[in-house]
Structure formats: structure tokens, C-alpha cells
Amino acid sequence: MNHDTPTTPPTGGISFFERYLTVWVVLCIIAGIALGRLAPGLAAALDRTAVTVDGAPVISIPIAVCLFFMMYPIMVKIDFAEVRQAGRSLRPVVLTLVVNWAIKPFTMYAIATFCLGTLFLPFIGPDTVDHVTMPLGVNLDVGQPYGSGLVVLHEGVKMLEVPLWRSYLAGCILLGIAPCTAMVLVWGHLARGNAGHTLVMVAINSLTMLVLYGALGGLLLGLGRLPVPWRALVLSIGVYVALPLAAGIVSQRMIVRSFGRAWFEEHFLHWLQPLTITALLATLVLLFSFKGDTIVANPLTILWIAIPLLVQTVLIFGITYALAKALGFRYENAAPSAMIGASNHFEVAIATAAMLYGLASGAALATVVGVLIEVPVMLWLVRFCLRTQHWFPHDQRP
Secondary structure: OOOOOOOOOOOOOOOHHHHOHHHHHHHHHHHHHHHHHHOHHHHHHHHHOEEEEOOEEEEEHHHHHHHHHHHHHHHHOOOHHHHHOHHHHHHHHHHHHHHHHHHHHHHHHHHHHHHHHHHOHHHHOOOOEEEEOOOOOOOOOOOOEEOOEEEEEEOOEEEEEEEHHHHHHHHHHHHHOOEOOOHHHHHHHHOOOOHHHHHHHHHHHHHHHHHHHHHHHHHHHHHOOOOOOHHHHHHHHHHHHHHHHHHHHHHHHHHHHHHOHHHHHHHHHHHHOOHHHHHHHHHHHHHHHHHHHHHHHOOOHHHHHHHHHHHHHHHHHHHHHHHHHHOOOOHHHHHHHHHHHHOEOHHHHHHHHHHHHOOOOHHHHHHHHHHHHHHHHHHHHHHHHHHHHHHOOOOOOO
């Protein structure tokens, strides 16, 4: 495998913008809450600019644009030639796939269900409800049950009324089944890991997500007695994963063919670098413009969601790191394997939660909390890896 892949993060490591992502997220929370209080009709008007199916809003056009530009820079960096060479380091790839798709979704479900549905339920409020979007293709009368929800008329729109903690659970589930973001390239680089393995897993997880994200999402949302909007789930995968993936593949080939690989790496990717985070932050302002009242009324909401996400991140990192050591991996493969397992593809999770349950839902809020904690936690895990790299061999491939 070529370890000098051109899409390796630059030697300078994490950028100023990325290093203080948590600060920018907090500022967007404040801006969103202020927008919701000072101009409550503005964000609502933007959200009403939507593609509708059977009279129900399915895709918010402004959000879809923002989320596409979140995803496209990630997809266009992927060198699919690296995927074909992954067999040279098969065991790290298999370990990462097993952790991401056979362990992580189920530990997230169990941890979030216990924390939100039992431990913190008295603080969230067992009778507190959330209003989420009606599933695509489901046409029920007001008063009919659906999953753990009830069809109600909310502000003149037919919606599902569900327990608030279950709405938060939905967001946690969508995070737990969305492995590996573009930021994991940075985490792997800072931890002095094998950049080729990290890039391969970004590509493989993006492709695997097309198949397993909807299946696991439907299974775990169903276990949580949450609405399983299959048609919207499939549509979200198409809009927010398949479309930017296809755009990335096609545009990468066209640009490289027209301008050369060097121009693509040194100029085009450099120009794209801040686009994902900028689009993410714009989306967060809209998300929090809807949830401002909830947060102001109960500021500890963020804490109740953050704790299970933190426990899940550290647990999955520990499982993967320990298995890598037990299997005799080199540190250069062990560190990125653990980083990939611990991190989440929060862009996809936010996009899917917004599409399935609405921007104003507790599910969308939970996915945003994932962004809030990711950067500081992952930076701490990078430091842990660097301090423990002597646990692993450096000179022998697994």
C-alpha cells in the first residue's frame, strides 16, 4: 500500500479552524438561539422551502445544499485505488469493519437507552414529548398510534408526538451507525498512524454505509420503538451519501484529467478544506434556531445527551485499541483503527436526522451534540495514543 498518498493531511496537522471547531460550534449555538428568539420566522421560512411528497416536507432545500457541501469535500478526497490495495493489510481492515458495523451500533443503542431512558429520564421528563416529522409515505389520521408516537396536529401540521428521550435516542442511534469522518484523517495523522490505512477505511466505510446504514438504522430505531421511515431513510442515503460520493468520483477524475494530479492536490483540495466545516456551522445555526427555547428552558439537555456519547466514544476506542494489541498490530495501524472506531460521521447523522425527524426534533439536536464533543475528546485520545505507542511494535507488519 502506498503510504505516501497525496491525500494525506498536511504536515502542519490540524488547522486553526479545525482545532477550535468546538468554539465555533458553541458560537453557532449562541447565534442559532439568538436567531430563534429575535427572528423566529426566518429559519422557519427557510425550512418551509422544501421538496414535498404527498404534501409532507421531505427535503429542506437550504439544508440540503448545506449538507451536500458538508459531504462533497470528504468524498472528493477519496482515492479509490487505495481500496483495491486494502488486501495488503487485511486484518486492520477487518477489525475496523467489525467494530464499526457489528459492535459500535449496538453498544450505542444500549448505552443511550440506559442513560436517556433510565438514568437521566427523571431530569429529561418521562412525560415530556417531542414533535417529529411524519414518516414519508405514512398517512395516518390524527389520534392514531405509530411506534411509540401518536399522530397529532401541531401548529396546523400533522406530526408524530413521541417521548422526548426517544427522540434523543434516535439521534444517538444515527450517530452510532455513522462511522468515520474526514476529520479522522487528521486524528490519524496527529497520532502518527498509517495514513494509507486511514484513507482506505474512509473509502470503505463510505461504500459500506450505502448498504448497512439504512438496514442498521431501521433495525435499531425499530427496537427503540421509534418511527422507522424506510422510504425517507433510503432517500437520505441517496441524497446525502450516494449523491456527493458520485459527484466526488466524477469531479475528481475530470479535474485530474484536465489539470493534473498536482493541481488537484495543491490547489483544489486546499480551496475545499474549509468548506465542510463552514457548511456544517451554517446548518447548526438553523438547527439551534429551532431548539433555542428547549435549551434555554433546560440547559442541562446538552449534558444528558453528551454523557452517553462520551461513554460510547471512549468504550469503542478502548475495545479497538485493546483488540489491535491482542492481534499484534503495529502501532501505525492500531492507532488509526481505534480513531476510526471512536469517531462519527456526524455530517451524515445530522443530515439523516434532519430529513427523518425534522430540524426542530430532539434527534437533530442529539446529532449536533455529537459535533460539540467530538473535537476535544478525539484530541485527548490522540494524546493517549502517543503516550502509549510503546505498547505496540513499530517495525513488524501485522
